[in-house]
Amino acid sequence: QIIHLEDYRPTDFVLERVDLTFELDPRETKVEARLILHRREGVDPSAPLVLDGDELTMTGLLLDQEEIPATLYDALDDTLTIRGLPETAPFEITVTTLLSPETNTKLMGLYRTNDVYCTQCEAEGFRRITYFPDRPDVLAVYTVNIIADKATAPLLLSNGNYLGGAGMGDGRHFAAWFDPHPKPSYLFALVAGDLGVVEDTFTTVSGREVALKIYVEHGKEPRAVYAMDALKRSMKWDEEVFGREYDLDIFMIVAVSDFNMGAMENKGLNVFNDKYVLADPETATDTDYANIEAIIAHEYFHNWTGNRITCRDWFQLCLKEGLTVYRDHEFSADMRSRAVKRIAEVRHLKSEQFPEDAGPLAHPVRPTKYREINNFYTTTVYEKGSEVTRMIATILGRDLFKKGMDLYFDRHDGQAVTIEDFVACFEDASGRDLKQFSLWYHQAGTPLITASGSYDAAKATYTLSLEQTVPATPGQSAKKPMHIPLRVGLLLGDGSEATPTAVSGADVTADVVHLTERKQTVVFAGIPSRPVPSFNRGFSAPIKLHIEQSADDRALIARHEVDLFARWQALNAIALENLAEAAAQTRRSQPITCDDALIGGLLAAAGDERLEPAFRAQVLSLPSEADIAREIGRDNDPDAIQSGRQAILSGIAASGKEIFARLLGEMTLSGPFRPDAASAGRRALRNAALSYLVYGDDQPDKAASAFRSANNMTDLSQALTLLAHRFPEAQETIDALATFKQRFADNALVIDKWFAIQATIPGASTLDRVKALMSDPHFNPSNPNRVRSLVGTFAFANPTGFNRADGEGYRFLARQILDIDPRNPQLAARILTSMRSWRSLEQVRANHAQEALKEIAAASNLSADVSDIVDRMLSDG
Ligand code: ARG
Ligand code: ZN
Numbered sequence: 001q002i003i004h005l006e007d008y009r010p011t012d013f014v015l016e017r018v019d020l021t022f023e024l025d026p027r028e029t030k031v032e033a034r035l036i037l038h039r040r041e042g043v044d045p046s047a048p049l050v051l052d053g054d055e056l057t058m059t060g061l062l063l064d065q066e067e068i069p070a071t072l073y074d075a076l077d078d079t080l081t082i083r084g085l086p087e088t089a090p091f092e093i094t095v096t097t098l099l100s101p102e103t104n105t106k107l108m109g110l111y112r113t114n115d116v117y118c119t120q121c122e123a124e125g126f127r128r129i130t131y132f133p134d135r136p137d138v139l140a141v142y143t144v145n146i147i148a149d150k151a152t153a154p155l156l157l158s159n160g161n162y163l164g165g166a167g168m169g170d171g172r173h174f175a176a177w178f179d180p181h182p183k184p185s186y187l188f189a190l191v192a193g194d195l196g197v198v199e200d201t202f203t204t205v206s207g208r209e210v211a212l213k214i215y216v217e218h219g220k221e222p223r224a225v226y227a228m229d230a231l232k233r234s235m236k237w238d239e240e241v242f243g244r245e246y247d248l249d250i251f252m253i254v255a256v257s258d259f260n261m262g263a264m265e266n267k268g269l270n271v272f273n274d275k276y277v278l279a280d281p282e283t284a285t286d287t288d289y290a291n292i293e294a295i296i297a298h299e300y301f302h303n304w305t306g307n308r309i310t311c312r313d314w315f316q317l318c319l320k321e322g323l324t325v326y327r328d329h330e331f332s333a334d335m336r337s338r339a340v341k342r343i344a345e346v347r348h349l350k351s352e353q354f355p356e357d358a359g360p361l362a363h364p365v366r367p368t369k370y371r372e373i374n375n376f377y378t379t380t381v382y383e384k385g386s387e388v389t390r391m392i393a394t395i396l397g398r399d400l401f402k403k404g405m406d407l408y409f410d411r412h413d414g415q416a417v418t419i420e421d422f423v424a425c426f427e428d429a430s431g432r433d434l435k436q437f438s439l440w441y442h443q444a445g446t447p448l449i450t451a452s453g454s455y456d457a458a459k460a461t462y463t464l465s466l467e468q469t470v471p472a473t474p475g476q477s478a479k480k481p482m483h484i485p486l487r488v489g490l491l492l493g494d495g496s497e498a499t500p501t502a503v504s505g506a507d508v509t510a511d512v513v514h515l516t517e518r519k520q521t522v523v524f525a526g527i528p529s530r531p532v533p534s535f536n537r538g539f540s541a542p543i544k545l546h547i548e549q550s551a552d553d554r555a556l557i558a559r560h561e562v563d564l565f566a567r568w569q570a571l572n573a574i575a576l577e578n579l580a581e582a583a584a585q586t587r588r589s590q591p592i593t594c595d596d597a598l599i600g601g602l603l604a605a606a607g608d609e610r611l612e613p614a615f616r617a618q619v620l621s622l623p624s625e626a627d628i629a630r631e632i633g634r635d636n637d638p639d640a641i642q643s644g645r646q647a648i649l650s651g652i653a654a655s656g657k658e659i660f661a662r663l664l665g666e667m668t669l670s671g672p673f674r675p676d677a678a679s680a681g682r683r684a685l686r687n688a689a690l691s692y693l694v695y696g697d698d699q700p701d702k703a704a705s706a707f708r709s710a711n712n713m714t715d716l717s718q719a720l721t722l723l724a725h726r727f728p729e730a731q732e733t734i735d736a737l738a739t740f741k742q743r744f745a746d747n748a749l750v751i752d753k754w755f756a757i758q759a760t761i762p763g764a765s766t767l768d769r770v771k772a773l774m775s776d777p778h779f780n781p782s783n784p785n786r787v788r789s790l791v792g793t794f795a796f797a798n799p800t801g802f803n804r805a806d807g808e809g810y811r812f813l814a815r816q817i818l819d820i821d822p823r824n825p826q827l828a829a830r831i832l833t834s835m836r837s838w839r840s841l842e843q844v845r846a847n848h849a850q851e852a853l854k855e856i857a858a859a860s861n862l863s864a865d866v867s868d869i870v871d872r873m874l875s876d877g
Contacts, residue, residue, distance in 0.1 A: 005315045005368040011133055012043045012050075015140045016090065020130075022110075024117055024148040024192055026102040029110060032060075033097075033130040038090040045087040051080040051095075051131035054109070054124070058131065060096030080131040095131050104128075105782060105823040113258035114217065115152065116193030118271060120264060123314055123373045126185035136311045137416040139182035146192055147174045153192040155215065159183070159267040161249050179267055181247065182414060184310055189266030191215070191254045198224040202235050204245045210235075215254040216277065223278040226289060226675065227253065227296050234297040237331050242405060244304045253277065253296070257748060260784055260826045261377065263295050265302030272299070275749055275785055281673035283750050285714040286680035293335060298328040304409065312416045314373045318365045318441070319419055321377075322385020326393075329386060336677035339564035340614040346539045346565070347618075349387065351626055353379040353542075357446045358630075359836040360873045362473040366419050366441040371868040374826050380444070387542040388440045392423075394485045394512060394540050395437065396430050404429035436516060437483040444473040447482055449515070451547045455530040462490060462500075462527045467519045468543075474872065484515040487540040487563075490524060490531035495560030501526030511537065532556050534570070537563040549573075551597035558601045564611075568618055571605065574598045575648075576623050576631045582644030583628060587637060592647040599655050606689075607659045613667060614681025620688040622649060625799040635842050638799040642762055646695075653696030660696075663689035673712045680714070687718045694722045704732040713750070716740070721757050728761045741778075751778050752789035759794040759801075766801035767809055770794050781820070784827050791816050795834035802834070803841065807848025810835070814852040817866060818859050825863030832856070832869050850874070 017036040022029060037049065058075055061068045063085070074081045085091060104111040109128025110119050119125065127134040144158040150173040156165065160179025167173045195215040202210045212231060214224045231253070238244040248268045255274035263272040276295040279288055305327060306320035333341045356362060356379055363376070365385045370376055393401040404426035412421060419441050427434050450467045466486075470479035489511055490498040505522040507514040513522060524531075532553045535545050557570035575598055582592045605611060605619040625645060629636045653660070667686035669679055694703045700723055707719035720740055723733040737754070744750035755778075759770055773779060773790055780786045795802050795813050802809040813835070821828040838849035856862070857870045 002369050002371050003314075003373075005313070008313050008315075010040065011135070011138060012040055012047045013037045013085075013133070014040050015133055015138050018140045018142045019145075020142065021145040022147065022190060024101075024146065024153060026112060027100050029099040029101055029117075030059075031097045031099060031110075031130050033095045033132065035093045035095070035132070036090055037093065039085070039088060046083075048081045048083045049085055049093070051082075052124070052127040052134040053078055053080055053131045054127045056128070056131065057098045058095060059098055060094065062092075062094040064092050065094065075131075078127075097130050099129065106826065107258060107260045107784070107824060108826070110190065111258075113256045114193075116195065116254075116256060117148075117153065117191065118193075118254065118256050119188065119190050119266075120260065120271065121188050121266070122186040122264060123377075124186075126188055129188075132185055134185050135313065136184040136186060137313060139184055139310070139414070139416060141182050142179050142188065144177045144179075144188075144190065145174055146177075146190060147172055148192050152194060154194055155192060157189075157191040157215075157252060157254070157269055159187070159189055159269050161268075179248075181267060181308070183267050183307060184416065187265070187267045187307055187310075189264070189269040189271060191269065191271065194218070195254070196221045198228050200228050200232065202232055202246070202251075204235070205239045206245060208246070208249075210246050210248070211250045213250065213252045214277065215252065216274065217255075217257075220255075220274075220278055223280045223283070224255070226279045227277045227292055230293040230296040231300060233293075233335065234300040234331060237297070237334065238301060238304070238327075241330070241334070242304070242327065244301075244409070246303065247308070251300075253299075257785070258783055260824070260830075263299045265299040265306055267303070267307050270299045273785065275752075278749060279675070281675070281712045283713050283744070283747055284675075285717055285753075286675065286683055288713075289675040289680070290332070290336070290677075294328050294332050297331045298324055301327045301331070308414065309409070309412045310416045312418050314370070314376070315367055316418050317373075317376060318381045318385035318388075319417065319422055321382045322365065322387075323389050323422075325382050325386035326389035329390075337612055337614055337681070339568075340612070340618060340677075340681070342538060342565045343568045343615070343618045345383075346569075349379075349383050349539075349542060350630070351624065353383045354446055354544075355626070355630060355837050356380055356833075357384070357444060357473070358471070359839065360474060360875065361833060361836050361869070362444045364442050364444045364476075368442075372829070372864045374865055375829055375868050384542055387539075391437070391440065391485050391541060392426055392434070394487070395434075395483075395514070396426060396432065397509075400430040400432075401426070434483075436481075439480055439482045443470055443479050443482065444476055445471040445479065447484060447541075447543045449484070449486070449535075449543050449545050451533070451535065451545065453531075453533055455527070457530075460525065460527055462498075462524045462531050462533075464488075464513075464522045464524070464533065465519070466515055466522065468515060469518075474875065481516065481518045484541045484543060486513045486515055486535065486543075487511045487537035488513050489534040489537055489561065489563065489566070490527060491534055491556060491560055492529055492531055493556075495556065497562065498524070498527050498531050500524035512540065534561050534563070534566045536569070537561075537566045539565060539569070551577075551595045555597045555601050558605065564615060567605075568615070571598075571601050571619055572623060574601060576627065579623055579628045579641075579645050579648055580631045582648050583632060583637070583641040584644075586640040586644040586647075592644060592651075594648050594651050598648075599652055602652060603656045603659055606656065606663065606685075612678075612681055613685035614677065617681065617684035617688045620685070620692070622652075626797075629799065629837070629840065634840050636840050637842050638803045638845075639805070642800045649692070649695050653692040656692055657696060660689040660692045664693065683712075683714050687715065690718070691722060694726055700727040700730045700732040703727070704736065707732075707736050713753075717753050717757065721760075724757050724761055728763075745778075748783070748785070752785050755779070755786070755790040756793040756797075759790050760798045762798065762800045764801065764804045764806075766794070766798060767804060767812060770801075771812070782823060784824065787820065787827060788831070791820075792831045792834070795831060803845055805844060807845065807852065810849045810852035811855075814855045817856055821863050821866050822861070825865035828863065829865035829869045832866060832873075835873060838873070 019034040021032040101112045108125035146156040156175035158177035163176040165175030196218040198214045200212045253270045255277035259273035408425040502525040554570040561567045667682045703722040710716035
């Protein structure tokens with residue numbers, strides 16, 4: 001069943017209030033939901049009330065406290081239809097349902113994780129709790145009463161402010177919560193159990209004192225301290241930068257170890273995958289710390305962009321997600337190094353979103369149809385959605401963007417709105433027409449800009465010829481030209497930047513060239529000598545760029561650009577060209593060549609003390625095998641890509657021996673561990689240098705000694721990765737893996753790393769290793785983090801292991817998907833998307849991949865989640 005955007009219409013009935021009472025029990029939780037409703041004006045007086053449901057057992061149904069006769073309602077699998085309701089007067093419907101949280105393995109609705117009751121309602125989980133108008137445009141005020149056994153569930157939490165509670169004399173107790181802010185059902189949350197807490201307070205700019213609580217398993221409190229710090233910084237930042245203040249007396253975060261996604265922004269009661277809360281130096285890497293900071297901020301920022309202003313329907317998901325990702329990106333940029341943050345974002349966008357946009361799962365940022373909404377929590381909606389917001393800020397400039405945001409908050413507070421409403425705020429605030437720009441929301445596919453330049457010395461003009469094409473994507477064969485804000489710099493031979501006296505052929509503000517036509521010729525006047533164009537500074541637009549540019553010209557950019565992102569981009573482009581060529585040379589059995597400009601550029605940047613270490617580490621980290629596959633685009637052979645890359649890496653390692661050895665010493669930190677960006681940058685650069693030293697050597701000693709001397713998880717896991725990936729069979733590696741496992745046996749998040757490191761060992765034999773690891777006592781097929789760390793990591797991040805030429809990797813994945821699906825469809829569908837680029841493989845592998853997909857498609861009782869993904873993956877567009 002396909003849902004279409006154009007079919008949207010408001011509900012027939014208006015929900016005014018919701019009172020929920022939960023009597024919690026692992027196998028038989030009783031939920032009584034009282035809904036106060038009235039018929040919307042103008043609606044047919046005989047129209048029935050239709051509520052959503054999913055796997056519910058209903059034991060009672062009342063209208064104004066009177067039982068509804070069986071003739072007046074139909075309770076089906078997914079709907080409850082009630083007829084004969086009052087024409088205009090408000091009425092009360094009371095639905096009683098019985099749930100079994102303990103056996104809810106889908107982790108949607110009310111479930112149990114480590115003896116804690118917890119809920120996940122976005123997108124359509126509330127209907128697994130009670131029959132309800134479970135859609136985001138139904139906003140109501142909720143009162144929640146929770147009754148539970150006091151000994152096992154001393155803590156009873158829900159949204160809003162705490163009203164009160166008491167013992168009940170029978171070993172049970174109750175608590176009542178009231179959330180004054182009207183909200184859709186997907187933001188409902190309930191948590192009950194026995195947890196430890198870290199507490200703090202935050203005083204908002206207008207003087208409201210907010211109690212802050214982070215709940216974690218007993219004993220893990222010290223590991224929540226960093227998350228609390230990140231939360232306070234997020235609250236302050238949102239006041240200062242977006243003028244957004246918190247609006248309840250309490251803000252709570254609960255960390256749970258079984259969770260399908262990263263985290264959830266339930267009003268006043270965020271629920272987190274504990275991976276994004278818990279950190280200490282011994283067990284968390286710098287990346288973990290950065291993720292925690294970003295995700296704590298993300299969920300907190302949703303309080304305004306998502307909760308106070310929510311989505312009219314799920315097609316508008318990017319309204320809250322794209323915008324909130326943009327906000328968390330800006331937050332991290334302010335907390336850390338803006339340039340390095342931008343490089344990391346773009347790497348992530350290109351490695352995750354670009355392949356999605358180029359394959360069978362491509363869809364617009366604002367889709368117009370879906371079968372299963374859970375499959376649209378995608379990197380296109382989130383990350384490309386964020387880039388689209390960023391482009392609005394680029395086009396309008398900082399002040400007008402701010403004015404547009406203020407108008408949005410003002411105009412739509414308390415409403416469920418659309419992307420059109422959002423864009424209209426920026427048009428109204430700026431007077432600028434964003435109609436063509438809005439195509440970014442509607443046209444899928446990554447635009448390609450082909451550029452060429454010519455210099456006329458006599459006229460002192462530089463002419464850029466630019467052509468944009470947007471590739472065909474499923475359901476969209478013909479595309480219109482887009483409004484692309486492309487930031488361009490013109491560098492002169494001495495590295496200085498040319499300032500044109502005039503520009504014609506496009507609207508240009510500062511260094512932003514506004515491309516709006518399929519083909520455009522832009523002439524820059526007053527250019528004293530042949531310039532080197534530096535395109536897409538700061539990655540101002542999420543596009544692919546094709547330009548013939550010599551390695552020397554790129555090296556000039558890498559040395560002199562004022563925009564640090566563009567410097568990295570230039571070196572990355574040289575690297576990609578060389579790595580793609582090395583793969584081709586491997587396939588032709590030719591010797592592998594490498595531009596001097598690449599090695600020279602990388603080593604110059606690596607040793608340049610004027611540059612921050614984190615930036616230098618980014619430069620040294622070569623494009624991944626998946627990046628290279630994307631650069632090549634079609635007929636990919638992962639083995640050739642891997643050996644070509646290995647050869648280039650060895651070349652760099654050999655040339656840079658001295659520099660790397662020096663960096664290893666220079667970047668060593670003394671004193672206690674600190675997770676700040678500067679320290680993390682030094683660790684990153686040191687580990688990058690170590691990695692080249694290890695790859696430049698045929699003995700495991702350096703990695704083994706790094707493993708022994710590491711005193712934090714960043715260094716330890718990096719050393720273990722080097723050992724395992726470079727010397728998988730060495731005794732040192734076997735010992736290190738055993739030591740690591742034993743030392744962290746009781747820390748699930750670290751054991752996840754142990755699985756992931758082994759799942760990414762390159763080469764065909766890793767499949768057997770992965771299979772063996774599935775029988776390890778630590779492997780737990782019902783814990784999503786664990787399944788992702790082994791099966792997910794293998795499929796997503798081990799190109800040579802997963803894409804074995806004999807197709808065994810795909811067959812393995814197919815069996816895993818069919819095994820996971822009945823328990824947890826969301827998890828199965830997500831892991832299956834690892835095959836989204838199968839059509840760009842060489843023929844033999846592509847055939848095997850297709851067979852495996854067909855095997856999944858042919859299975860009976862597939863979930864809607866998996867069947868949606870597999871069908872799209874197999875269709876021809
Ligand atoms: N809104 C959450 C976030 O981005 C994601 C929740 C998605 N959950 C799901 N079951 N699809 O912060
Ligand atoms: Zn979000």
